[in-house]
Amino acid sequence: MTKPKPKAKIRKAKIKSYYLRFPARLHSALAGQAKRNRRSLAQEIIFRLERGLARSAAR
Structure with missing residues (x-):
């Protein structure tokens, strides 16, 4: 009798x-501009x- 193959382990992304x-x-520069515009x-x-x-689509 042959041994069953072990199931492959699925790596879950953490x-x-x-x-x-x-x-x-x-x-x-981005952080400063975000702060001035009150955005994250x-x-x-x-x-x-x-x-x-939008600019590239308008061209």
């Missing part, structure tokens, strides 16, 4: 959030991405 790595100067850093990044997308 990632709770995703991070973007920015150079320090870019991070400080994530909201500022999304705002700038959406604005850039």
